Amino acid sequence: MSRPPHLCTCGAIVAYGERCACRVAATRARNMRHDATRPSARERGYTRQWEVARKEWLQFNPVCSHPGCNALATVVDHITPHKGDMMLFWDKRNWQSLCAPCHNRHKQRLERTL
CATH class of the missing domain: 1.20.5 (Single alpha-helices involved in coiled-coils or other helix-helix interfaces)
Incomplete structure (x- = not known):
């Protein structure tokens, strides 16, 4: 129906x-x-140094950390949005691996409610 x-x-x-x-x-x-x-990605801290750190992180954490998803991760997400705080930006305890669909769907929806 x-x-x-x-x-x-x-x-x-x-x-x-x-x-x-x-x-x-x-x-x-x-x-x-x-x-x-909005500032550019480079102005927000996503520099060549970030690209190297991101690649290394995904090598050691290759699976999406969203519950129930076992897809290959392609995004290093900041659990708590850093909002320009470079200490929080580079804090690896604040990083998680996510696949693009989980990052774009679940995580973005969660951040809109914050």
Whole structure:
């Protein structure tokens, strides 16, 4: 059984589970405004030194640490967001290996609630 479509605030009828084009455009615009004020990755500490440390970390911690996921990790995540604190950024006790889907889905959702 399929759920019925819904009416978007712009007046378009949108299939269940889909997003209206106006909502997609609004999200992209909001993200672009946010990115325009955000420092670059290099300015946030993700330098060549970080790339070397990340590669070494993933060699010794190759599996995603998200519960129930045993995928190959590709991201070194900061458990507690460092927010520019370089002591916390380089604290290996604050690092965890995650696969990209877990980092992009679960971890980002968790950080939005903080």
